[in-house]
Amino acid sequence: MAIKTYKNPGVTVDVVIFTIGSNDIKVLLIKRENAPFKDTWALPGGFLREEELTKEAAFRILKSKAGVGNVYMEQLYTFDKKERDPRGRVISVAYFALIPTEAIKFENPSAQSPLFWSLKTLPKTAFDHKDIIAYALKRLRSKLEYTNVIYSLLPRYFTLSHLQEAYEAILGKKMDKRNFRKKFELLRLIRPTRRVFYGARQRPAKLYEFVSRKPAELKKFF
Amino acid sequence: MAIKTYKNPGVTVDVVIFTIGSNDIKVLLIKRENAPFKDTWALPGGFLREEELTKEAAFRILKSKAGVGNVYMEQLYTFDKKERDPRGRVISVAYFALIPTEAIKFENPSAQSPLFWSLKTLPKTAFDHKDIIAYALKRLRSKLEYTNVIYSLLPRYFTLSHLQEAYEAILGKKMDKRNFRKKFELLRLIRPTRRVFYGARQRPAKLYEFVSRKPAELKKFF
DNA sequence: TATACTTAGTGTATTATTAACACTATACAC
DNA sequence: GTGTATAGTGTTAATAATACACTAAGTATA
Numbered sequence: 001m002a003i004k005t006y007k008n009p010g011v012t013v014d015v016v017i018f019t020i021g022s023n024d025i026k027v028l029l030i031k032r033e034n035a036p037f038k039d040t041w042a043l044p045g046g047f048l049r050e051e052e053l054t055k056e057a058a059f060r061i062l063k064s065k066a067g068v069g070n071v072y073m074e075q076l077y078t079f080d081k082k083e084r085d086p087r088g089r090v091i092s093v094a095y096f097a098l099i100p101t102e103a104i105k106f107e108n109p110s111a112q113s114p115l116f117w118s119l120k121t122l123p124k125t126a127f128d129h130k131d132i133i134a135y136a137l138k139r140l141r142s143k144l145e146y147t148n149v150i151y152s153l154l155p156r157y158f159t160l161s162h163l164q165e166a167y168e169a170i171l172g173k174k175m176d177k178r179n180f181r182k183k184f185e186l187l188r189l190i191r192p193t194r195r196v197f198y199g200a201r202q203r204p205a206k207l208y209e210f211v212s213r214k215p216a217e218l219k220k221f222f
Numbered sequence: 223m224a225i226k227t228y229k230n231p232g233v234t235v236d237v238v239i240f241t242i243g244s245n246d247i248k249v250l251l252i253k254r255e256n257a258p259f260k261d262t263w264a265l266p267g268g269f270l271r272e273e274e275l276t277k278e279a280a281f282r283i284l285k286s287k288a289g290v291g292n293v294y295m296e297q298l299y300t301f302d303k304k305e306r307d308p309r310g311r312v313i314s315v316a317y318f319a320l321i322p323t324e325a326i327k328f329e330n331p332s333a334q335s336p337l338f339w340s341l342k343t344l345p346k347t348a349f350d351h352k353d354i355i356a357y358a359l360k361r362l363r364s365k366l367e368y369t370n371v372i373y374s375l376l377p378r379y380f381t382l383s384h385l386q387e388a389y390e391a392i393l394g395k396k397m398d399k400r401n402f403r404k405k406f407e408l409l410r411l412i413r414p415t416r417r418v419f420y421g422a423r424q425r426p427a428k429l430y431e432f433v434s435r436k437p438a439e440l441k442k443f444f
Numbered sequence: 445t446a447t448a449c450t451t452a453g454t455g456t457a458t459t460a461t462t463a464a465c466a467c468t469a470t471a472c473a474c
Numbered sequence: 475g476t477g478t479a480t481a482g483t484g485t486t487a488a489t490a491a492t493a494c495a496c497t498a499a500g501t502a503t504a
Contacts, residue, residue, distance in 0.1 A: 006272050008230035011313065050228050050311065054302050078300045078315050080276050089272065091233065091315075093300050142368075161480075178483070179463065186461085202480035203470040383451075400454070401492065408490085424451035425499040 010090035013057040014045030014129065016076065016136035017066055017097045019104065019116060020153050025169045026116035027133055028066060029125065036086045037126030043133070044114070045092065058095035065114050067105030072098040072152035072215065076136055084128040092127075096136040098152040141171060147217050148189050151210040159197050159205035160184070187218065232312035235279040236267030236351070238298065238358035239288055239319045241326065241338060242375050247391045248338035249355055250288060251347065258308045259348035265355070266336065267314065280317035287336050289327030294320040294374030294437065298358055306350045314349075318358040320374040363393060369439050370411050373432040381419050381427035382406070409440065
């Protein structure tokens with residue numbers, strides 16, 4: 001049975017992959033090898049395959065570009081501005097993924113040169129990818145406030161300073177150390193371990209871990 | 223130039239139209255006239271037209287089913303479960319719209335019988351529309367907490383009791399009258415007018431209006 | 445026209461959360 | 475052993491959230 005009498009738009013999936021490095025939030029971009037936008041930096045992405053869910057496509061892309069699989073991923077938004085793709089009508093279902101720096105494995109580093117870029121010094125990007133990245137950052141910032149997503153950017157063991165630096169990198173502002181720690185004590189998202197982080201040419205720091213590494217929402221209601 | 227070598231999925235747009243009536247939150251459903259799911263209730267929607275933005279499609283659908291144009295609308299999520307459409311691979315970009323009951327005009331009430339249903343007594347619905355409605359309600363509830371969207375469900379002039387009833391209908395819980403009013407005084411979203419609401423067989427109530435009827439976010443940060 | 449009914453409108457005390465703020469402790473580098 | 479850099483820690487004040495009950499004023503009705 002015919003679904004329709006007109007031409008379906010093309011459907012792509014693009015993935016905004018965030019990580020935190022050098023106290024900065026970074027996004028993975030690859031240099032395009034083909035037209036359009038050949039040699040321009042772009043979000044990893046591609047056409048949705050037949051019989052493939054958009055989420056599956058997002059994981060496929062993530063796996064092939066960053067070498068990781070089991071990470072936080074959620075659908076972001078579907079972008080369909082008219083002029084966004086010079087090839088014609090193509091809508092993009094965007095996802096965003098959060099991965100701890102330690103987990104990244106560039107499988108074939110020569111191919112398509114994937115690189116993490118600081119959001120402060122983004123290069124010129126293909127399509128409407130700058131919009132997509134901005135939207136993803138906004139979503140991430142607001143998710144920090146009412147969920148425990150931060151776990152997905154940190155390694156198994158981390159210090160309270162690492163945790164605070166992650167917040168500061170994403171929110172783009174400094175926070176008070178004592179208030180930050182008090183807040184986290186209240187939230188009960190993390191617990192101290194018996195491990196200690198030595199070797200950073202200052203007083204060693206206690207290592208913490210997340211009580212749970214599953215997505216969850218924090219209380220808070222009108 | 224060929225965009226792809228495989229078949230593009232079908233793309234539909236479905237709209238969750240919420241309104242508040244009889245102290246209850248309601249969603250607009252229409253009875254399907256064609257297969258699949260003939261004679262089953264469904265969200266108003268349809269295939270995305272060529273050269274049409276998904277948002278334009280959402281407004282087109284809204285206008286044709288509820289007779290209103292200038293209302294709150296935002297993209298919700300893109301649904302693409304495999305078995306969601308028996309016709310084959312069809313993904314749906316869902317939007318949700320909020321309209322004050324007063325604004326609704328059923329242009330041709332006989333055709334496709336659009337009806338507002340209470341969320342508590344939904345009939346069996348077509349496709350994955352129950353999921354879409356549940357997701358929209360979740361989104362609406364959380365938007366109440368950090369935005370001023372509530373304006374889009376109320377008429378120009380309203381009493382504080384109307385406002386509170388709207389919150390209670392959406393959040394599904396009773397709230398304290400004095401605390402509710404104190405909160406709104408603090409938020410400065412509304413202001414009293416010189417109008418008074420007479421005629422409801424009790425003490426008449428002061429009428430308020432929104433300071434602004436544009437989407438805005440309330441403060442609140444980590 | 446008096447009385448009952450119904451919702452409008454209002455304040456205070458308690459508790460919880462947020463915000464501002466500065467010094468001592470300890471491993472590592474030199 | 476001395477300097478350096480970050481770890482770690484409490485108190486106070488301001489703001490926000492919560493719990494809670496009575497009087498005011500139209501409308502209905504007897």
